[in-house]
Amino acid sequence: MKVKGEGVMNFRTPATQRIAAVALCLLCLSRPLAAEQQGDRQTLFLSLEEAIGVALENNLDIAVEQFQPEIAKEAIVSTEAVFDSNFESRASQSFNESEYDTTPVSVSSLDLSLGKAFRFGGSYQLEWSSSLSAFDGTTLSPTGDKLELDNQYKNSFALSYRQPLLKNAGSEVNTTAIAIARKKRDLSISRLRSTVIAVVTDVKNSYWELVNAIAELKAAELSLRLAEDLVKINEARVNVGALAPIEILQAKAQAASRKASVTTAELAVQNSEDRLRQLLDFAEDDPVWNSSIVPTDAPSETAPALSLADSISFALEHFEELKQFRTTIDIQERALMYAENQMKADMNLIASMGTTGANTHLGDSLTGVIDLNNFSVTLGANFSYALGNRAAKSAYHQAKLQRDQSRLAYRNQEQALIVNVRAVHRNVLTAYELIASTRLARQLAEKQLDAEQKKFNEGLSTNFQILEYQNHLKQARSNEALALTSYNQALANLDSVIGYTLQRHNIVIQE
Structure with a gap:
């Protein structure tokens, strides 16, 4: 990855030199991505911050949107x-x-x-x-x-x-076009922030999806090994005459089924890798497309820091779409003032x-x-003075109606945002609680399987019961991994909804 100076990322065009990732993010990005050769494929070790850094530099949605502030600047x-x-x-x-x-x-x-x-008229x-x-x-x-x-x-x-x-008397009315152009540039910068937030959130969700797919693969592989071990135990018992040959079929059938599950899990990992590669927008001939991606960050288990009230308060001030509504209303207020002036003689x-x-x-x-x-x-x-002055009056009433309409739409957007924050915050709390419950379920499943295995070794249990407990353990491992992933994705979505994503990752958009 390319880093220009200290704390400023190097992008492809002059217009794309607007975004700078600083502090911790750049400390991670200042070193090359780690890769190792394993068999026929390279393995790419990728942290979450590195993935975000690559997306900021390569993502085409961001690259396209970065031209808008420059265009708006020239309009000023x-x-x-x-x-x-x-x-x-x-x-x-x-x-x-x-x-x-x-x-x-x-x-x-x-x-x-x-x-x-002159500006005063x-x-x-x-x-x-x-x-x-x-x-x-x-x-x-x-x-x-x-x-x-x-x-x-x-x-x-x-x-x-x-x-x-x-x-047309006075500076305020004669600088209306300038003021509106400046507000439109603020809008373009806010939309760029929205694009960056959306891309970063997608990268985070895709990253944790890959983490979950790998955890699911490991759970499937462990379940397969347990089934294969059971087959070996049954074969040994058949060889010494302690078990009828037909009894081994159940274990072999389960092992074959679990091997198919491993194949399906491997496919899910590959699909998750491709989704992440797509978001990071690697070149078509980049060797990353033929490398295995190994996430180096483990899912966070830290309790959520913000209360619901704090989350709502922060969102009302920082959510980009709401800020864009406020800027649009400011533009309409200025246009209304101008239209009112144009009604004068x-x-x-x-x-x-x-x-x-x-x-x-x-x-x-x-x-x-x-x-x-x-x-x-x-x-x-x-x-x-135009007798009747209908054209100017009509323009004024149109501007006033548009302003009033936007004010109501803003209130509606506020309410929708509050409801959304409440729902996402509940998702975070629920996902956090599920970590503890699924972990306990996994620990109990391990103990149950261990106890049943001891009974089986003493001839007090059957293949069916062992396989059932193994399936329970596999499902418990999958549930725990999914709970961790869901919690981290919920945190990413909460950051996006309240407008905290850029601060979370020390991403600065230069104005």
């Missing part, structure tokens, strides 16, 4: 760009032919403008215009003399400002000033602009 930049300054330039050259000598034969012009919108525009009108003709002077027309330079500068007073304060200079010489034309020989100032206001 896009909405903020509305307040960037905007520069424009226009240049033109026109040529004219006219029977009138006073018409310029060509006009060259250059227009420059710089504008910007105001906006300004700076404009500079420069033109050259070229003449090729004459005109009459007041005294009747012919005069040649000179080229004419004209320059002008203008500044205008517009300030909304009602509609469109009233704007407008101010502008301009100065112009014109002369046959460029320098004098520019001086005229600076000297303010031709100067104008305009102050005004405009007002517009």
